[in-house]
Amino acid sequence: MSEHDKAVLAKIAQLPDDLFGKCERQVDKGTKTYRLQRESHGGNSVFFNQDGEDCRYNLVDGTTTGAMYLAESPETALKEVFQNKKGLKESDLDDYFMGVIVLEKDMKVLQIQELIKGSRLTLNDVTTSTRAVTQQLARRVHKAGFDGMYYPSNVTGEECLVLWHHKPAGEGVATTLEQTCLSDYELEGRETADILVNDLGISVEEG
Numbered sequence: 001m002s003e004h005d006k007a008v009l010a011k012i013a014q015l016p017d018d019l020f021g022k023c024e025r026q027v028d029k030g031t032k033t034y035r036l037q038r039e040s041h042g043g044n045s046v047f048f049n050q051d052g053e054d055c056r057y058n059l060v061d062g063t064t065t066g067a068m069y070l071a072e073s074p075e076t077a078l079k080e081v082f083q084n085k086k087g088l089k090e091s092d093l094d095d096y097f098m099g100v101i102v103l104e105k106d107m108k109v110l111q112i113q114e115l116i117k118g119s120r121l122t123l124n125d126v127t128t129s130t131r132a133v134t135q136q137l138a139r140r141v142h143k144a145g146f147d148g149m150y151y152p153s154n155v156t157g158e159e160c161l162v163l164w165h166h167k168p169a170g171e172g173v174a175t176t177l178e179q180t181c182l183s184d185y186e187l188e189g190r191e192t193a194d195i196l197v198n199d200l201g202i203s204v205e206e207g
Helices: 003-013 017-022 074-082 090-095 112-117 131-143 192-199
Strands: 024-027 032-038 066-071 096-103 107-111 148-152 159-165 174-181
Touching: 003 131, 017 024, 017 112, 032 074, 066 074, 074 096, 074 192, 090 096, 090 192, 107 112, 107 159, 112 148, 131 159
Parallel strands: 107 148
Antiparallel strands: 024 107, 032 066, 032 096, 066 159, 096 174, 148 159
C-alpha cells in the first residue's frame, strides 16, 4: 500500500460521525436502474455479490452482506462492463443481458460527492483502484446505517448506485422488471452495437 493510500485511510478514519447524516439521500421505492450482466440467470438481474474482493465498494467484512452495482442509464451500464474489453465482436453481445431493476422499498444511501464537499477526501481518494481503501470507506458508511452509496462512474461521470443486502437474490429490496439480450436490445430505436461504437467509443467487430 502506498503512502498516499495510507493517508486516505487516515482521512476515512477521521471522518466525523455527524458528517454522514449531512450526506444522506433517499432512493425511493419504484426507482428504476440498469444492470448489465453476463448470462441470463433465468431472467433475474438482481444479484448481491457476497464475495467481491476485487469490487470497489464491497464490504468484505466477514458477514454475508453482499453488494450490487447499478447505473442510472443503460449507457453507463454498458461502458462500466465493456470499458476494457478488447476484441469485442457482435456475437459476444449474445452473452450479455441488460436488466431493468426496480427498487421495492425506500433506501437510505450516502451521496459520495457531498461527503467529498464536507471533508478532506478528494474524488481520486474515493475512486482509487486500491480496493483496501474504497472498501474501508464502504464499511464505514455501512456501519453508519446506510443501505448503499451514490458515487460517480469513473468512465462516464454519471451517478451510479451500490446497494448492500444480506440476501444474494435481494428479496424485498429489488426485482427485475425486464431483461433483454444485448443482441436484441435497443435504446430509442438504436441497436447496442451502434451505441457502443458511436456513443461510447468501444469497438465492435463483425463476427
